[in-house]
Amino acid sequence: MNHPIRSRVLPLVLLLTGAAVILLPFVWMLSLAFKPRDEIFTTTIEFLPSQIEWSNFTFALTETDIPLFLWNGLVMVTGILFFQILFAVPCAYALAQRRFAGRGLLFGLVVAALLVPFHVTAIPIFLGFAQIGILNTMWALILPFIQTAFGIFLFRQFFAQLPADLFDAARVDGMSETAIVWRIAFPLALPAATAFAIFSVTAHWNDLFWPLIATTDPNLATPPRGILYFRDQESGDNVGPLMAAAVIVTAPLVIAFLLAQRKFIQGIAAGGLKG
Amino acid sequence: MSAILELRDVTRRFGDKTVLDKVSITIAQGSFTALLGASGCGKSTSLRIMAGLDRPTSGEVLLGGSDVSGLSAYERNVAMVFQSYALYPHLTVAQNIALPLTMRHLSALGRVPFLGSLVPGAAEARRTILSKVGEAAESLGLAELLDRKPGQLSGGQKQRVALGRALVRDPALFLLDEPLSNLDARLRIRMRSEISALHRRTGKAFVYVTHDQTEAMAMADQIVVMIGGDVAQAGAPRELYERPANRDVAAFIGHNAINFLEPGDGIDVDGAIVGLRPEDLAPAATGALTGRLESAEYLGSEIVLSLRSAKGTEIRAIAPADFDVPAPGSEVRLGYAPHKLHLFDAATGVRRRTTP
Structure with a gap:
């Protein structure tokens, strides 16, 4: 009776400590976002504000460019995801279900490309974009990411599990290869697509590196880039609205992840699909 | 058509x-x-x-x-x-x-x-x-x-x-x-x-x-x-x-696997391989083919007999359900109708045109 409880205590304590360490900055952010200005800088540590202060949020949403940054982030992330899916799904289908010379080599290259970090190609891409003059446009934020070795790899692994008969049946039924990709393969790959979408959206929503390099126009700033402007403007003395802005920027991801959690885990596990 | x-x-x-x-x-x-x-x-x-x-x-x-x-x-x-x-x-x-x-x-x-x-x-x-x-x-x-x-x-x-x-x-x-x-x-x-x-x-x-x-x-x-x-x-x-x-076709077609008898197994026709289906082969008192009984499977409607020729080739035959199965090891005489024999060339396996 005593034993099972004791054996659980240690892992539980460790997990709680770990969770506390990871969550602390978020809790602090939330706490600051809801605190009145005079409670932010105090000598004691108070997690709970004496009263809920919404003015930080109203300030962030009305007096600053946060809504614009959110909009920019949304456009960029949707654009990237749209093109990634548009190109990765047919590529993955071809690699998994079509036979052609050099298929193995091509897939090997995709896998190799997984190993190349974006930072390696960032400078050549920057120079190229400068040449064709699309720096400081939304396209400069979207185009570098539309080819995704990771996406091709993820979808290919998924399509490779599907029985070849299924695609032959579709051919006999009169579907073109393009129709097969979008009407048969893609709907079946929705769990994988959800997982991929979360990876992609999180990575690009949070990305500061590339927006910092490719854009200088404040009107094109994505949320992380925007918060940077915001901090500069306010020189750090307006922490409340800054934290409120941070909450607003973080919230969409957290909510999206919670909603798609089950599909996400399904997609990662990419379990067998029975027809 | x-x-x-x-x-x-x-x-x-x-x-x-x-x-x-x-x-x-x-x-x-x-x-x-x-x-x-x-x-x-x-x-x-x-x-x-x-x-x-x-x-x-x-x-x-x-x-x-x-x-x-x-x-x-x-x-x-x-x-x-x-x-x-x-x-x-x-x-x-x-x-x-x-x-x-x-x-x-x-x-x-x-x-x-x-x-x-x-x-x-x-x-x-x-x-x-x-x-x-x-x-x-x-x-x-x-x-x-x-x-x-x-x-x-x-x-x-x-x-x-x-x-x-x-x-x-x-x-x-x-x-x-x-x-x-x-x-x-x-x-x-x-x-x-x-x-x-x-x-x-x-x-x-x-x-x-x-x-x-x-x-x-x-x-x-x-x-x-x-x-x-x-x-x-x-x-x-x-x-x-x-x-x-x-x-090969003879071996593939038919519910019971066909017997192939080589020269010396009891039926000799110009050195051909003789194909004989189990359902065409049944115990008969005056049968021309003999074999030593190894086992018998009673299936209700019929009995499937497994025998071995003197040379050691396995022979399967089908006996009517009321057949009195002798003890394993005893000699059983088997009869068949001559037109049921399939003759195949020993070298090529191709069917011979003429049947005796």
Whole structure:
């Protein structure tokens, strides 16, 4: 009776400590976002504000460019995801279900490309974009990411599990290869697509590196880039609205992840699909 | 009867491996042809070439008398039923059956949900499709299941949906690739008669790939036995059973595996290998063949005897159910009718023209 409880205590304590360490900055952010200005800088540590202060949020949403940054982030992330899916799904289908010379080599290259970090190609891409003059446009934020070795790899692994008969049946039924990709393969790959979408959206929503390099126009700033402007403007003395802005920027991801959690885990596990 | 489909000298190689070697097969209009053979004999490849899912390395494919080598599966208007059923898991039964029709009758724009109903003619086409799907589902007993997804169906029901999808488009030819091999034995026999009934009702030619000779014998009016990428023999089931063209075909056809007796086993005809089916061999007091009894299986309607000749060759014979089985090891005399002997050349295995 005593034993099972004791054996659980240690892992539980460790997990709680770990969770506390990871969550602390978020809790602090939330706490600051809801605190009145005079409670932010105090000598004691108070997690709970004496009263809920919404003015930080109203300030962030009305007096600053946060809504614009959110909009920019949304456009960029949707654009990237749209093109990634548009190109990765047919590529993955071809690699998994079509036979052609050099298929193995091509897939090997995709896998190799997984190993190349974006930072390696960032400078050549920057120079190229400068040449064709699309720096400081939304396209400069979207185009570098539309080819995704990771996406091709993820979808290919998924399509490779599907029985070849299924695609032959579709051919006999009169579907073109393009129709097969979008009407048969893609709907079946929705769990994988959800997982991929979360990876992609999180990575690009949070990305500061590339927006910092490719854009200088404040009107094109994505949320992380925007918060940077915001901090500069306010020189750090307006922490409340800054934290409120941070909450607003973080919230969409957290909510999206919670909603798609089950599909996400399904997609990662990419379990067998029975027809 | 005229031929609906013809393979002429079709060869198919995958790399160095020749899967089909100058295969010629003729499918008559309205016939039921079984492509029979062990796995890897090229029967499925032949079917895929007929369907247009695979192309021959050389040779011709004629459909209704004209060369269709360049046409896709869809353009040939053949229907195919797959061993794994190949139903679209994300579509309902109704959508699965309707898919070939939506591809045919609705333009790309008309297939878009909601928006599609604005396209001129789309509503009309949708009504036609719906009634055809209803008809096909009704005839296969699927009317109750139209809103289900394939994952919620039993094996037999999935097979019916696959048949429905083939049926609904009114094809020139039905191609079936081992459609029953994933079903249990009882269901297989029932589906067998359903497929036969479907064949009679449609009056279209069926090509049926199987490795099960019972299925082929029971359903087909022409059996094409394929061995090692070659057509070993093509003909009516009775012809294959009564006059197998060579040893391999004789071994393949027939419920009970045929006995092959070498010279010295008791029946000597000019040094030929003698094929004699167990059902043509029974204990007889004055029988010409003798063997030592090894075991006996009582099956109710008959008793299957396993014997061994003096030379050591295994001989199987079938005794009537009331046969008094002697103790193992005792000598049993077996009788047969001379015209039941099949003579095969000892070297080539080819059937000899003359039977004694």
